[in-house]
Structure formats: C-alpha cells, structure tokens
Amino acid sequence: MAEALKTVTAQLPVNLVDRMDDMAARLDRSKQWIVRKAVVAYMARAERERQMIQEGLDDVDSGRLVSMEAIERWADSLGTDDELPLPKVGD
Incomplete structure (x- = not known):
C-alpha cells in the first residue's frame, strides 16, 4: 500500500527555486523530488540534534559530568608530547 501524501505549500526565494530547477534538470528529477529529499534530510538531522540535546x-x-578543569587540562595537552587521555565522567 502506498504511503499517504499531503501537499504543503511554501514560499521560497526565487534564486533558490532557480537552483532547484537547475538541479532537477541535471538529475532528471522533479522539484517535488528535490524538496521531499531535502525535507526528509532536514527532519532526520533536526530530530537527531534534538535527541542529542x-x-x-x-x-x-x-x-554524569566532566569538570571544566579536566576538559581544559586535556585540551591544553593536545599537540604536546604529553597528551592526556580524554577525560571521563567524574574527572
């Protein structure tokens, strides 16, 4: 069974639509296909970002924290002969 679809309308800058037209022609795809791919990618990234936050x-x-002092010691050691390991929770 095909997924139910719903039409959404959005106003976009003319130059962006022109770029979409060019991309659609190069890919032999529709603007609708490009917009769908872009929205799916954006939503996945935004949902993952929210999950990580x-x-x-x-x-x-x-x-479950690492102190600022431990992070600063570690960062200051990067690129030296005595690089410290990445701090762990509780450091």
Missing part, C-alpha cells in the same frame, strides 16, 4: 540534559540531571 536531550541526552546531554539527561546526563546533567543525572550528574
């Missing part, structure tokens, strides 16, 4: 907030709430 929530995971970070959950870590803070649970006390």
